[in-house]
Amino acid sequence: MTDSTTPRRDGSAPVPPPAAPSPSDVRAERRRLVESIGAVRRLLSERRAFEVADQRRLQHEARRRKRVEAAHGERLHRIEEERARQEASLAHRLGALDGERERREGQALSVLRRQSVERALGSTYLTASEVNGIGAGLIRSLSAQGIRTAADFDDVSWGKAPNGKGGDVLYLHRTKGGRIHINGIGEHRGRPLLEWRRAALARAEARAPHKLPPDERHRITEIIEAERVRLRGESAEVPRTAEAARAEAVRLHAEALGPLDGAASEAARLAAVRRAEFDTMAERLGDLQDRLSAHIEAYGDVGRRVRRAQKRALRPVAEVPRPLPGIPSPRTPGDAATGVSLTKGTGRPDRRPVPGVRASPGWLVPVLYFALTAVVGVGELGGNTAHPYTMIASRLVALAAVAELLRLWLPRVRTRSAGPMPDGTGWQTSGVFLALTATGMFEDEQSDVFGAACVVSVLAAVLFLAGTVSRMVKTDDRAGESSTEPA
Template sequence: MTLIDRTTPTRDAGTPLPQSPAAIRAERRRIIESIRALRRLLKKRGAFEVADRRRLNREASHRKRAETVHAETLHRIDEQQARQEHSLTNDLNSLDGKREQQEAHALAVLRREFIERRLRNTPLTVSELNGLGAGLIRDLAAQGISTAADFTQVSWGKAPNGKGGNVIYIHRADGHRVHINGIGQHRSRPLMEWRQAALARAEARAPRALPPDERHRIAEIIEAERARVREELTKTARDAETARTEAGQLHAETLERLAIAERDAARLAAERRAEFDAMAEQLLALQSELSAHMDRYGDVGLRIRRAQRRALRPIPAVPTLPAIPSPRSPVGLADSTDATPAPASRDRAGLGWLLPILYFGFTTVVGVGELADNTAPVWLMISSRMVALAATTELLRLWIPRMRHNTPGSMPSGVGFQTTGVFLALTAAGMFADEESGVFGVACAVSILAALLLLAGTGLRIRPHEPVRSS
């Protein structure tokens, strides 16, 4: 049996341990300083996880915006196509009525031209008009009225010189009216009867149907218009389909670009998370080495004792984001998650926290126990305002970041108890300052309740995190 010399300790079976206290302290300081350096680096993991959560939310927002833009583009294309097709369909349905209108219009023009031509070929003669001599016929011709087409009607009007009362005017086809001396009411009647008889004969002999060639010409025009409208309908559908294809290609390119950026960002985040995991493992290894060093060599001095305790503190747990496993996690866990990272929760602190913030802000200005005719002591005036100011500042510090879109979250546990406790404490202070109210017993009870709430809230706030266990 071999005895171990206690004066020459060894690190293991083949490495001798340092013998001098200075060397032991130097080794212990080296381990502690290494742990401190790793802790400083690991403190950045929380900010990294928050930034990665913002990245996921930003990527989800970009994808949602791309989907919204694509859906709006397709909706706009559909609306434009439906509007154009509705208009063209109405035009196509109205072509039959348009053909009838054109045929009716062409027939009306044909009859009007025939009637005008027959009236123009019907001259004013003495034999045709009883009661009008050759002299009146010449006077009418001198005024441009020589056929039945040259005038339309007769009417009464004042004499041209303004004397002699009303006279008969003959209205010419160009819109002017003339007065012929010798043609009064009696001679104007046979003149109009002669014209109406000529007009009736012309209307009776006017064509009542279009010639076949004219009907064929109108049919060709309508068919050409129908073909044009149908081509417009086909072109509208083709243009809409082309626009949808282009919108789909642009959407696919946008999603591909976002996917590439997301993959690159996820790869960099995974590498950074792997670095943090490696540093955490190194920190655990150094803590184990420090514990072994302390077990082997014991206490090396009061100055290092506090640094040892701080170095052996557990590593704060920083949970990773959902659906983003660490690269150093087991393969089965990584394979079971979806390839597309899910965005972080969007829960935010409620707007109800504005009520205590506004109350404490108001108390910072007016204090407690100073309303109406009450006069609070100077120490209460100062202390109440300082407490209200501290409560307002703390609530704003906790509430504002948790209301933002990029850093949403609920208020920490225990803040509600603390807020209620501070509120009751200020209320009790106001009761104590009011000497005439006679509520001393109630003020004492409220003070005790405020103290209990403050202690409960503080306990929840300072509750230690669970340490990270190494596998």
């Protein structure tokens, strides 16, 4: 065996072995590593809030972009609807021009015939020789009342006398409105007078023109053709107007998306920078944890006070929240549902698992209470008899509470899957306990506790809802991700 103090063959002085560090130095180095890990972990703990805020930013950007796209689509839809409406209206008006000529010619001919008949009736004067029984005196009486020609009246009728005395008298209806009575004109003279007017009207209608003059027909044709040209011009202008409106809509859409794209690019750049900082922190944390593990393997335990701190320091780092599905993200262009880890892939083997905090054995107390309630029910002691529905419902609720608590508590009390109970479980348990208590108070027939039972039931509902919301939004430390377990 060679002595370590034996001189070397080259004559140089022997190198003494490195001196082992003192226990105080080991503890100091251990504390320094634990404190460094704690500092980096505190900085790295901000990444979860950063990722959640970044997901909200992406969701907000997606909503704004969706609103812009919806407004652009609605604008284009209105443009197309207006174009189709104008084209259909113009096509209908162009088609209607084919029968417009006949309609206008018929209207012009009707006006021409009416004017001709009115002129003929206005030139047919009433004379004593034209109507039997009408003498010069009656002619003067009719003339004094404005009836001189066949155009001045159009009908006769019977009615009460103007002074209200006597029987019915014969009235002549003026063409311009109103009626008159001439003394001496009754049924024997009124009927020949009306027949004379009808005969004059028949002669006037027979002499009225039955065709339009050529110049009038030519004028109507020119009007129709001018209207046709105008409508065709408007029909040709509709696509150009719609295209101009569409180009304006595209310009407005681009102007609305420009600021969104710029803000999104800048926010993505800043997020990438911040994420790179977190990745550097995660890599630094991994290195420190490896050094702490190596230090523990080299020097072992250094005391009870440092033991808990180093266990907390060696806890595995939880993953950050997963990106929301369906939201485009610059950091995950290929897969929006891929989880983002706090640590970078360094090729190192996984660190040794460190047990976490176990669930408290005190949870057996509510488990035993609910189990007892499932057996005896609520409101069934002291001579009380609960409603059958209450007996069944209370036992079912108690059984569900026992099953849920055991499902949550048993895995978290084991060594390999240890962890705290999910946040909000205590509030939910308290809410169920108070709900069963309020049910027993409602079923109590021997004391007047209705008001207190109402207060307890409201408090139970508030606690249960608060616990449910807390379990939905808080993080399950054992699983390392958001807890979505149902209540």
